[in-house]
Amino acid sequence: MTSARRELIVRALARVEGEGRLDVTIRDGRADRVALAIYEPPRFFESFLRGRHYLEPPDITSRICGICPVAYQVSACNALEQACALKIDDAVLDLRRLLYCGEWIASHVLHIYFLHAPDFLGLPDSIALARTDRAAIERGLALKKAGNAILDTIGGRPIHPVNVRVGGFHRAPTRTELAPLAEQLGAALEYAVATVDWVSSFTYPDIELDHDLLALRHESRYAIEDGEIVSSTGLRCPAEEFPRHVVEHQVPHSTALHAELDGRRYLTGPLARYSLNSSQLTGQAASSATAAGLDVQCRNPYRSIVVRAVEVVYAVEEALRIIDRYQRPAPSFAAVAPKYAVGHGISEAPRGLLYHRYELDTDGLLTAAIIIPPTSQNQAAIEHDLRTAVNAHLTLADDDLTAVCERIIRNYDPCISCATHFLTLTIDRR
Amino acid sequence: MTAVVLGLGNDYRRDDGLGPAVAREVAARVAADIQVSTSDGDPTRMLDAWAGADLAVLVDAVVSEPPRPGTVHRFDPTAVAELPTPNTSTHGVGLATALELGRMLDRLPRRWVLYAVEVVDLGYGRGLSPVAAGAVEPVVRAVLSELASTTGQQSVGRSPNAPAPDWSNPAACS
Numbered sequence: 001m002t003s004a005r006r007e008l009i010v011r012a013l014a015r016v017e018g019e020g021r022l023d024v025t026i027r028d029g030r031a032d033r034v035a036l037a038i039y040e041p042p043r044f045f046e047s048f049l050r051g052r053h054y055l056e057p058p059d060i061t062s063r064i065c066g067i068c069p070v071a072y073q074v075s076a077c078n079a080l081e082q083a084c085a086l087k088i089d090d091a092v093l094d095l096r097r098l099l100y101c102g103e104w105i106a107s108h109v110l111h112i113y114f115l116h117a118p119d120f121l122g123l124p125d126s127i128a129l130a131r132t133d134r135a136a137i138e139r140g141l142a143l144k145k146a147g148n149a150i151l152d153t154i155g156g157r158p159i160h161p162v163n164v165r166v167g168g169f170h171r172a173p174t175r176t177e178l179a180p181l182a183e184q185l186g187a188a189l190e191y192a193v194a195t196v197d198w199v200s201s202f203t204y205p206d207i208e209l210d211h212d213l214l215a216l217r218h219e220s221r222y223a224i225e226d227g228e229i230v231s232s233t234g235l236r237c238p239a240e241e242f243p244r245h246v247v248e249h250q251v252p253h254s255t256a257l258h259a260e261l262d263g264r265r266y267l268t269g270p271l272a273r274y275s276l277n278s279s280q281l282t283g284q285a286a287s288s289a290t291a292a293g294l295d296v297q298c299r300n301p302y303r304s305i306v307v308r309a310v311e312v313v314y315a316v317e318e319a320l321r322i323i324d325r326y327q328r329p330a331p332s333f334a335a336v337a338p339k340y341a342v343g344h345g346i347s348e349a350p351r352g353l354l355y356h357r358y359e360l361d362t363d364g365l366l367t368a369a370i371i372i373p374p375t376s377q378n379q380a381a382i383e384h385d386l387r388t389a390v391n392a393h394l395t396l397a398d399d400d401l402t403a404v405c406e407r408i409i410r411n412y413d414p415c416i417s418c419a420t421h422f423l424t425l426t427i428d429r430r
Numbered sequence: 431m432t433a434v435v436l437g438l439g440n441d442y443r444r445d446d447g448l449g450p451a452v453a454r455e456v457a458a459r460v461a462a463d464i465q466v467s468t469s470d471g472d473p474t475r476m477l478d479a480w481a482g483a484d485l486a487v488l489v490d491a492v493v494s495e496p497p498r499p500g501t502v503h504r505f506d507p508t509a510v511a512e513l514p515t516p517n518t519s520t521h522g523v524g525l526a527t528a529l530e531l532g533r534m535l536d537r538l539p540r541r542w543v544l545y546a547v548e549v550v551d552l553g554y555g556r557g558l559s560p561v562a563a564g565a566v567e568p569v570v571r572a573v574l575s576e577l578a579s580t581t582g583q584q585s586v587g588r589s590p591n592a593p594a595p596d597w598s599n600p601a602a603c604s
Contacts, residue, residue: 110472126473127530137535148478
């Protein structure tokens with residue numbers, strides 16, 4: 001590198017959910033500034049939730065994201081049910097978990113097949129993948145459809161489900177209505193296993209992250225819709241202690257806040273979930289993880305695609321188990337009266353831990369709302385990985401360096417719909 | 431003869447709600463056998479929505495350079511190369527990708543038409559700008575005309591001037 005300064009601008013990053021901007025400044029042969037610029041819709045939602053009725057957040061916050069609306073609905077329900085000291089029937093919780101499995105399947109499969117896999121195959125996009133491996137795309141479409149079918153059947157419609165309410169569901173499906181799902185999921189399980197086989201055959205850079213890891217853990221099953229907070233540093237606490245450990249602070253380059261876990265950079269999402277809870281995977285999911293060469297922990301961000309594929313197998317199997325034992329809950333929801341209280345809710349969105357906090361007054365109106373999505377929590381870790389990669393690849397031409405940055409960002413499946421609108425890239429070499 | 435109408439967009443991103451707004455109006459004026467729905471741009475759902483249809487009429491908001499707000503573009507399969515790229519869409523993978531995937535996987539409707547309206551405001555929040563709102567009725571009429579030319583079906587139901595159904599109420603659209 002002979003010049004002291006180089007500058008390149010890439011207007012948009014392909015294959016992430018949404019759009020945004022990344023600024024990289026290189027001075028004296030080092031990455032001086034790596035800034036992921038995020039505009040954060042949840043902050044707007046936090047504002048216009050104030051003064052709304054306490055039963056509204058599941059429907060309102062689900063609109064933050066078209067990819068993971070169930071995560072928003074469930075974290076909102078968990079927070080409001082905690083605030084109102086509401087006990088939820090196990091059969092209702094099962095139905096909630098089944099709905100969430102549908103979202104995990106649909107979201108993970110979209111990322112695996114349509115956004116992430118082309119990176120490992122030297123292909124520009126899913127259209128090129130369809131051209132070179134039609135069977136793979138057909139498999140992805142069939143799996144995605146199975147996830148969508150769960151969302152349609154239980155959520156009431158495919159986008160932004162309308163059947164979820166605080167305390168349960170407006171209407172619970174009958175066993176007969178779930179029967180076609182079981183049939184579809186039975187076929188999908190074969191595709192899910194084939195997906196793990198497929199992605200485990202990719203070639204991965206040999207990289208291990210040292211970020212702290214944060215996820216939920218359930219006492220008896222791989223945590224999805226609820227659990228207690230655990231970390232790789234030994235933290236173990238309930239949802240209401242999340243604000244004591246996760247502290248957000250302003251950064252100049254972004255309207256999104258950066259989060260730290262007990263003062264340290266951390267990661268949430270599939271790698272954290274798997275590394276902290278892999279012993280709770282069962283059946284074919286556990287077998288597939290072993291066959292794919294995953295150890296009890298996975299800290300390679302590129303191999304997050306393998307972890308997602310394993311989680312798809314788990315979600316399909318878990319959905320089948322829930323449908324098999326399903327007894328229609330009656331009533332379909334627990335009635336709830338508002339009280340002057342604060343509630344905290346957490347769940348594992350496909351991209352990681354999603355936290356909601358609500359304050360209610362005695363009339364059941366919200367006086368405060370806080371939503372902390374996983375992509376915001378991961379922002380500092382993504383920037384750290386980008387800085388490391390830029391320094392390791394300084395001799396690359398601008399186009400190639402941009403491609404490296406884009407791959408790193410896609411490792412995290414950032415849900416820009418939730419946390420930002422993504423991505424214009426600016427690299428300034430001085 | 432089966433036909434579907436698909437309004438793409440996000441009601442919470444201002445003018446990006448134009449596609450869904452047109453779909454709601456069309457749904458109120460056509461017979462029940464015309465499948466009218468909205469889409470957030472998920473390509474897999476789009477492929478399913480138009481699977482087996484003789485005609486798919488698609489409506490989306492676009493941003494162009496240079497901008498000509500309110501301009502309505504009509505695209506059909508002969509004009510695929512001119513389609514807006516995914517980067518101008520707020521819908522992730524994008525309509526152009528879905529159409530190309532459909533073509534490669536033999537999952538396109540027999541015929542499709544896209545009405546793309548140039549809009550000005552893709553900020554956060556509900557409600558169309560005056561320019562986008564003014565384009566809704568002309569696009570609705572164009573969509574109805576496309577349907578009539580294919581299905582022979584005239585629009586039914588309430589008059590164009592009747593108030594729109596309240597789709598902001600989740601119970602009304604479940």
